[in-house]
Amino acid sequence: MTESWKTARDEYNAAEIPAELDGRVRAGIAEGRRRRNRRMALRRTVSGLAACLVLLFGGLNLFPTFASAAADVPVLGGLFRVMTVRGYRSENEDRTLTVSEPAVSGGGAFEKRINEEIQERVDAETAKGEKTVKEYKDAFLSTGGTEAEWAAHDNRVSVTYEVKSETDSVVSFVVRAQTSTSVGYESDAYYNLDVKNDRELTLKDLLGDDWVALCNRSVKAQMAASKDPGVFFTADQGGFTTVDADTGFYINKAGNPVVVFPAYAVAIGSEGPVEFEIVK
Amino acid sequence: MKDTDTGGLTAYLLEDQARFYRLAYSYLGSREDTLDAVQTAVCRALEKQRELKNEDAMRTWFYRILVNVCTDQLRRRKRVVCVPPEELDEGRYDDPSPDDSLSKQVDELPLEIRTVIRLRFYEELSLQEIAGVTGWNLNTVKTRLYGGLKKLRMSMEESQ
Numbered sequence: 387m388t389e390s391w392k393t394a395r396d397e398y399n400a401a402e403i404p405a406e407l408d409g410r411v412r413a414g415i416a417e418g419r420r421r422r423n424r425r426m427a428l429r430r431t432v433s434g435l436a437a438c439l440v441l442l443f444g445g446l447n448l449f450p451t452f453a454s455a456a457a458d459v460p461v462l463g464g465l466f467r468v469m470t471v472r473g474y475r476s477e478n479e480d481r482t483l484t485v486s487e488p489a490v491s492g493g494g495a496f497e498k499r500i501n502e503e504i505q506e507r508v509d510a511e512t513a514k515g516e517k518t519v520k521e522y523k524d525a526f527l528s529t530g531g532t533e534a535e536w537a538a539h540d541n542r543v544s545v546t547y548e549v550k551s552e553t554d555s556v557v558s559f560v561v562r563a564q565t566s567t568s569v570g571y572e573s574d575a576y577y578n579l580d581v582k583n584d585r586e587l588t589l590k591d592l593l594g595d596d597w598v599a600l601c602n603r604s605v606k607a608q609m610a611a612s613k614d615p616g617v618f619f620t621a622d623q624g625g626f627t628t629v630d631a632d633t634g635f636y637i638n639k640a641g642n643p644v645v646v647f648p649a650y651a652v653a654i655g656s657e658g659p660v661e662f663e664i665v666k
Numbered sequence: 667m668k669d670t671d672t673g674g675l676t677a678y679l680l681e682d683q684a685r686f687y688r689l690a691y692s693y694l695g696s697r698e699d700t701l702d703a704v705q706t707a708v709c710r711a712l713e714k715q716r717e718l719k720n721e722d723a724m725r726t727w728f729y730r731i732l733v734n735v736c737t738d739q740l741r742r743r744k745r746v747v748c749v750p751p752e753e754l755d756e757g758r759y760d761d762p763s764p765d766d767s768l769s770k771q772v773d774e775l776p777l778e779i780r781t782v783i784r785l786r787f788y789e790e791l792s793l794q795e796i797a798g799v800t801g802w803n804l805n806t807v808k809t810r811l812y813g814g815l816k817k818l819r820m821s822m823e824e825s826q
Contacts, residue, residue, distance in 0.1 A: 391787055394769035398788045401691045403684045404701060411683045414705040415676050418712025529741035568706070568738050
């Protein structure tokens with residue numbers, strides 16, 4: 387290699403490496419692992435569910451006694467309040483779309499209102515995801531990308547839900563929209579319903595009048611006690627200050643509220659959304 | 667299901683991070699964009715680790731992800747940056763001026779050509795590896811490399 391190439395390469399190698407590079411690479415590794423595990427978890431859930439349904443319906447069809455017994459099993463009889471009303475997966479050259487839309491059973495006005503709201507949200511998030519992919523594609527092709535290169539992209543849009551807890555009177559679940567193109571996007575909507583009294587539960591309902599102070603104390607204590615408190619932003623950096631009526635939460639199996647902050651809200655992005663269980 | 671993370675990939679990503687930064691920086695020229703690009707590429711690599719069948723090909727495989735992230739970012743930028751016609755720099759469409767340093771001349775080559783040149787001379791990848799990174803066939807890579815050298819007014823002997 388000639389002198390001029392050596393010089394050119396030295397100049398190239400002289401680019402200063404920022405101190406935060408290592409942190410960013412580690413953050414990328416953590417985020418990538420998290421996403422991969424989530425995809426595997428989803429695959430597991432879907433195949434697990436399919437197996438259950440085959441067993442269940444197979445059993446119901448074959449054995450009349452099984453069917454009548456099923457009605458007595460609490461999980462299948464009384465407690466199954468949240469179910470999928472619309473589920474599909476569609477794949478085209480641009481993206482893979484996965485939708486499973488939940489609804490709350492029971493024919494009352496309250497359930498109807500909630501179900502309509504969920505349906506609106508699912509439709510809007512699906513459309514938004516499709517639009518993001520479409521815009522990305524247009525930009526990609528209009529700036530010199532070829533169809534073949536585009537086909538190599540693995541874009542995913544999903545709107546799904548997860549039931550967090552369910553009792554006779556209270557159901558808690560999250561509707562989660564995710565779009566992953568060259569960048570990821572996630573938006574969660576939490577539903578905490580008192581189906582006995584037809585109302586949506588708030589943190590105040592669960593924790594009492596002192597809920598703000600109680601949550602703030604608990605969140606701060608848990609941040610300080612965590613394995614790596616450095617991942618949380620300080621208040622100066624725009625980190626956690628206080629919970630409010632818009633703070634997302636769900637109710638866990640123990641019956642405690644768990645407050646959730648979206649990725650980047652209170653901690654570095656590699657942590658993803660962070661959760662704190664509030665024990666009264 | 668067993669976690670398929672063998673540690674080989676993460677070790678490589680941590681070890682060679684400075685190289686990734688330089689390569690991405692040579693595309694993006696901005697510190698923040700480069701950090702974002704490296705992080706995105708690393709994240710994508712972990713996410714898609716199953717697709718890496720052969721650890722020997724790890725470097726080529728990862729460079730491909732990184733180069734794709736960078737070129738995507740450049741395309742996006744093209745979409746949003748509006749330059750009034752009178753501010754367009756006519757000079758950039760000309761052949762590089764021989765007075766400039768070689769690295770500067772390389773920076774001014776068209777995207778495909780400078781990709782090949784950088785991978786070949788700065789990262790010292792073989793032509794076959796470059797074909798693997800870019801997804802172009804070997805002949806295309808050769809054509810672009812020789813085209814680039816010609817533009818740089820550099821004979822093949824000089825580049826050996």
